[in-house]
Amino acid sequence: MSPVIDPVVQIRGLWSVFHAGGEDVVVHRDLDLDIARGSLVSIVGGSGSGKTVLLRQILGLATPARGTVTVLGEPASRLARAGAATRVGMLFQHGALFSAFSVLDNIALPLRELRAFPETLVREAALVKLCMVGLSERDAHKMPAELSGGMIKRVALARALIMDPPLLLLDEPTAGLDPGSSDAFCGLLASLHRELGLTVVMVTHDLDTILELSTQIAVVADKRIVVSGPPQEVLAFDHPFVHDFFFGGRGRRAMTLLRERGLSVAAPPATAASAPDLLAPR
Numbered sequence: 126m127s128p129v130i131d132p133v134v135q136i137r138g139l140w141s142v143f144h145a146g147g148e149d150v151v152v153h154r155d156l157d158l159d160i161a162r163g164s165l166v167s168i169v170g171g172s173g174s175g176k177t178v179l180l181r182q183i184l185g186l187a188t189p190a191r192g193t194v195t196v197l198g199e200p201a202s203r204l205a206r207a208g209a210a211t212r213v214g215m216l217f218q219h220g221a222l223f224s225a226f227s228v229l230d231n232i233a234l235p236l237r238e239l240r241a242f243p244e245t246l247v248r249e250a251a252l253v254k255l256c257m258v259g260l261s262e263r264d265a266h267k268m269p270a271e272l273s274g275g276m277i278k279r280v281a282l283a284r285a286l287i288m289d290p291p292l293l294l295l296d297e298p299t300a301g302l303d304p305g306s307s308d309a310f311c312g313l314l315a316s317l318h319r320e321l322g323l324t325v326v327m328v329t330h331d332l333d334t335i336l337e338l339s340t341q342i343a344v345v346a347d348k349r350i351v352v353s354g355p356p357q358e359v360l361a362f363d364h365p366f367v368h369d370f371f372f373g374g375r376g377r378r379a380m381t382l383l384r385e386r387g388l389s390v391a392a393p394p395a396t397a398a399s400a401p402d403l404l405a406p407r
């Protein structure tokens with residue numbers, strides 16, 4: 126893995142260990158990862174491989190048993206303190222909205238909690254973010270129970286972005302969405318990434334999303350990052366997880382779908398060795 130200049134996230138020698146049933150469970154062993162400014166990174170790996178724990182380490186919500194996690198030049202543990210929302214926005218997989226609050230109040234919450242700005246400014250900022258995620262002012266006073274799954278994700282995204290953080294973390298952003306809503310949400314992420322110059326890190330199993338959006342893919346296997354780099358490089362990497370995930374049945378279907386949608390993707394190869402041909406240069 127070649128070092129990244131000026132990384133937004135830099136992880137070195139990370140060990141994540143939990144104590145369960147009287148035993149130590151090692152989830153990450155000596156894991157390294159660099160995330161470059163402005164990249165859109167998908168973290169992939171098998172179920173239980175430690176992807177969500179890795180996001181929690183980046184957020185400073187989990188404590189490394191060993192190693193360092195540096196985010197925007199500071200130890201991640203500092204992010205867990207007040208003011209974190211100005212630096213990192215997080216969309217949790219089950220990041221439910223507060224059901225008793227309107228859409229606008231849900232979005233405004235992190236800003237309002239600071240008690241630093243007048244109410245008119247808070248509401249104006251929330252309205253800007255509401256429109257930024259493709260909702261309209263008509264939606265502002267709706268309650269969460271009145272929203273579709275795709276709208277809920279958009280409101281949660283607007284809330285994550287309320288403080289204009291340079292780094293956005295997403296845990297399974299398209300889980301539970303129908304294919305149409307999932308495509309629309311991917312389109313929104315792509316345009317926000319482009320227009321706001323955000324660094325985006327997402328954990329996802331959704332191959333369409335990974336192949337369509339990622340500038341970098343990081344693969345968690347064997348308790349570490351076994352490969353991290355541009356999609357072409359990762360798809361060519363010889364590892365059983367990479368082979369099964371990208372070239373198993375699901376992977377081939379995703380590649381075919383993307384080709385049908387006009388994304389330049391060559392026919393799946395017989396072996397991973399010819400993977401660099403799969404994706405056109407981005």
Ligand SMILES: Nc1ncnc2c1ncn2[C@@H]1O[C@H](COP(=O)(O)OP(=O)(O)OP(=O)(O)O)[C@@H](O)[C@H]1O
Binds near residue numbers: 143150170173177178
């Ligand atoms: N607080 C905790 N205490 C004990 N074990 C934990 C804790 N948090 C996570 N784990 C364990 O760490 C391992 C990795 O969990 P994690 O949720 O990161 O996996 P994942 O790769 O995100 O999986 P999935 O794709 O299924 O969501 C699992 O075995 C899980 O049981």
